[in-house]
Amino acid sequence: MRSTADAVIIGGGVIGSSIAYHLAKEGVRNVVLLERHSFCTGSTGRCGAGVREQWGSERNCRLAQASINAFEHLEEELGYEGDIEFKQKGYLILAHTEKEWEQFKKNVALQNSLGIPSRLLTPQEAKEIVPILNTEGMLGATYNKRDGHCNPFHTTWAYAQAARRLGVELQYFTEATGIRLEGGRVVAVDTTRGTISTPVVINAAGPWAKPVAKMVGIDLPVYTQRHQILATEPTGPIIDPMVMSFSMGIYCQQTPHGSVIMGMGDPNEPKGYDIGSSWEFLREMSRLILRILPALESLRVVRQWSGLYTVTPDAHPILGGVPGIEGYYQAVGFSGHGFMLAPAVGRIISELVVGKTPFIDITGLDLGRFERGELQVEPSVV
Amino acid sequence: MKRSVEERNWLEQRNVIVCRCEDVTLEEIRRAIAQGATTLDELKRLLRVGMGPCQGRTCRELLARELAEHLGKPVAEIMPPTFRPPAKPVKLGLLSRMVENAPRGDEGSSLEGGESR
Incomplete structure (x- = not known):
């Protein structure tokens, strides 16, 4: 392992790997990426693999929009020989309550003003997109054809391999154990394989962002929470878009591979690091999904798992540096939608590190917003 | 026409299906290992091996043997995959x-x- 680097990234998920690639592309090539396990073992590899730009806040919309633009050409950009399985068959977001419907009207107006081609649909129009949809009790839906699915493993691997070719050292199975500061500046990172002298460290540790931030004395206002998910056996094409309901707290999408992936947010789930699987989830998930997609009844579940959301008080990530700790940057607190924002976030963080103005304005996504009390909560989350 | 040993091996790798649920060949597995995969879970993430209906019961040991051979370690030292x-x-x-x-x-x-x- 290198003993001196220009930057050290903590976290080998999609965020850390995207940052590694973008830093190298900016010319910062003496970079070490530290990952306690292997690539995609934290939240990335456990996520629902959805990609959408239908958000309720301008900041999330802009980050997602730029990321989808990047996903469209990612294999080419990264020189990836595999398939990241990016498909744009849309997100269909269902409204069952008046409150949702009112929010969706605002969301679509905001999205359209930013150039996102989402639209409001009647239940009948929604059924034309997903013929097996049960529209009973539905008030309407929103749909955006640019949303879709992407394979988190291949995307992360593609970023990591591209970064490696540009000179980044990928140190899997290596844990960061401490960050050394001198006079308010980052000077080194301690790891289970030795110390790396570096003026820059980037916290991209996903669910472990909080303990990593503690290494420089920051108490991040985030908590972790289990979200469960399942996959069925593959079947022929039956659902094009991601089907999602915020009031039911569920989402469901068929991957290009043919399996159907579905997950649920349980409001009673305790905070913490439990990533076990429960049979209660299988029961609740199947009950909810069969209400809106009853034709899935005979599909077999082949796998269930869970992963952690790292949630901030306003469901927006915390990006950038922190005043008083020179050389420390963070890209944390994605609140369940980090994978789909990774292309834009990687570029933004690398631009900050080299002293450029980020290509997307990230005012209000800094850590200081919580102290200032300037929170605009993202309403559209599962 | 007589085929060289290399050619025969290549044909063999390309055609041998190791994961029957997901139709993954020995050639694909060896390519992923050459790219840096060192554990069964990494092979799963890249190739879906062991993620089908049989949950890896058929291919797990074959994969472990491939990894062990490439890494020059005994099979017992290959990290077991996550069971779901x-x-x-x-x-x-x-x-x-x-x-x-x-x-x-x-x-x-x-x-x-x-x-x-």
């Missing part, structure tokens, strides 16, 4: 009819019960 429930594929319809408050460890019989929805 359910042990056997179960229909969503059946799961939705599981009875409330079924005692733990008795899910099997509660599945048979079939409370009406």
